[in-house]
Amino acid sequence: MEVFNSYSLTLATVLQVILLGFVGGILSGFIGSGGAFFMTPGMMNLGVPGVIAVGSNITHKFGKAMVGSRRHGEMGNVDRKLGLFMLLTAAVGIRIAVWINTSLLHVKKGAGDAAADLYISVVFVSILSVVALSMLRDIINSARTEGGGPSRRISEFLGRMRLIPEVNFPVSDVRISLWILLLVGLLTGYLAGTIGVGGFVGVPAMIYVFGLPTPVATGTELFLAMFMGAFGAVNYAFEGMVDLRLTLLMYLGSLVGIHIGTYGTKVVKEVVIRLVTSVIILLCVLSRGVAIPIYLRQLGWLGFDPAWDNYLNLASKGLLMASGSGGALMILVQVMRAYVRRRRVRASLDLSMAAEPKQPAQGRT
């Protein structure tokens, strides 16, 4: 377990992890995802080994999803039956992911955890590129056709195929083939276990493939994330790959940021939310993509001067910070503008009430 013990925290690192949590929290509240797409590579850029970054992140997500799913449950947005069905195979998916991640540690002597980092980065770049580009395409399509919203083509196509047995979910008002259900659960679990961002597959799958209403998809994903997070946390903790300190420090920032991000959704147009989300994800993908040559060199599969590692790492950090901080800053500006506008309205009302003579206004103007 020397990988784990070799990582030490300085004050600067502590502050950076809190900041990562804060920015991730803002993005999480604004976008509705777990924010791991920003926090996992962010921690890797700080020098945290990829496996520990994923393990600590999935543990962090577990606690947050527990609080979030309770709130969604109160609003009736959680389809527990669907969540439990998906959980069956999601647990298998997580187990597979943990096994691959831990097996890749020290796969090549002298290369450290480069193989695991490379594997995590490649999966990250592949999956999130598809997600971000699909979102951008959806925005362009909806602007062109005025149809907008999530397409129901896939869910209707699968519905017509009638792959029996089908299971009825009264809360979501859908019937889904058991096989599709288990397959999506497996994929969600695998991605949650590999890169800590299962929600990026789970939520779109529930909307596009199952045909769920968006709030129910988000609520159910959080419910699922709670169990997947718990399972992932147990697995990674069992392997000694969770840094409790990182998880706690991330909470310091994320639980404040998430409120600000949620407030931001009230004051920003839906299409802007989707656009900002896809641009941020694309920049995160780019950031991770820039770091891939470093791992390839460490594994001996690519030859270049090791001094370039610093530049590439710096570029990766820069892109990540630009995406996260730029997005968070935009949200913060919108939130502050709304907050100031609210105070201004309040002040003008107080002034007009002070100027008004104190008698009950019965007449109609």
Place this chain on the structure above:
Amino acid sequence: MLICVSRGSYSCGKAFAESLAEKLGCLCIGREELLDRATEAGVAAGKLEMACLRPRGMTERMILEREHFQAFSVAYLARRALDGPLVYHGRTGHLLLQNVPHVLRVRIVADMETRIRSVEQRLGLDRVKARRYIEDVEDDRRRWVRTFYNLDWDAAAAYDVILNCDHASVSNLAAAFCKMAELPEFQETPAARSTLEDLLLAGQCRMALAKDDRTFNASFQVRAEHGVVTVTYLPRHAEAAQGIPEILQGVQGVTRVLPAMAATRILWVQERFDISSPTFTNLLDLADRWEAAVELMRLTSTDGSPIVERAISADPLKPAERAATGGIEEDSAGDTAGDTQESADDGGLEQTFTELAKQNRAGGRSTVRGNVRSLVDAVDTTTPYSLVVVGDAFLDKGKAARVRMTRELGNALHERLRVAVIQADEMKEQYLFGPRQLLTMLVFFGITAAIFLAVFTHQRQVLEMLARPGTRWRVLSAVVVVLLVPFVAYSYGKATHYLLKLIRME
């Protein structure tokens, strides 16, 4: 008399509505006419139909068009209903004027075999295609109802009568139905007329905003009562909303315009309102925190019985036989001395509404006369409320009955609107910040600080424990992580939640 016929595809609904209108000697309007008039008025009804029916959700533009179409439909039907007796037939006939008390809601159904034969004959399709055609059309209609009203089209409870046209001719069914249509429960009362006038004015105002370039792209919730028009708009539409008073000044019947910026809406149901009560203070505080508009709904003349029984008169249109019905009431609508006396006492509604308007928090007002059912029926399901606060109601009942009926009212409202419903006395505890919340916040901050202190002053021991080899240690580290992490998330989450509440940033 206002009869709304909800029809399925090829189930004789149109023929029934036309036959009924002919027998009753009243006007008959179909959905097709409504769509044509809406298009003429500038509503993108065709695009809206396509957006609802094709396998794709709604953009903000289409959501706005939906708002325009709903406003136009309600105003159009309200105007026709005010002109005289009316029969309307369409897919959502039963939902268009859902808070008008005297609407008779009818659903016409027919056996699948009959419908398939009808499609085979009219469209020349084979049996399999005819069945699929009917199923597809029905699915589209279900989707339309869900998109517009978030309700189930097939829910039998939404109709007063469901008629099957398989075993009787349409003409005979209509003849038999005429007797039911003449029942006093389904005749227009002054109160019902007043409701229609308010709906017409609200619809006209919303359409006026839709036609003006300044407000064309903004979303508004419009309520009208006796000429007082309340318009709530989202914070992001604040600039567009500056034109509201000028635009609505030109609408006939508007006596006062009250625009209010609101990110959301709170419905406050009570029997008597008092601006000096703690409930009002708390509600205003909550509305301010949430940037919410408060809609007042007064429940009066409560009656425990589920159905208000009235005598059937020989001529139902003669007002002498009419009793006060459940529904939204007009101040001067009472026919009896008792009604007039009650109208004069508005239970503090006007004063509370005026006070809310001063605070830029007025979201509309209405008075419902009747029982729990009357109030639940009068609530608009298309309005996106965030919270319903049920205050003092059923004041003429004993304490136990009052508590029980208030709880029943809360449950019924929750089922109808699917939002959080709380009693007024729970508001402070659940949503506002007081000394108790301050103490809770400090306790949670204390717990979080203690955990952080314990972990960060013993980093070495914690790390060693988490990474120590051996199955027993690994199991222990997994247990510690799984128990400690959610506990920290909960404690710190609660503490930050209260902190943001304290600085009024929710």
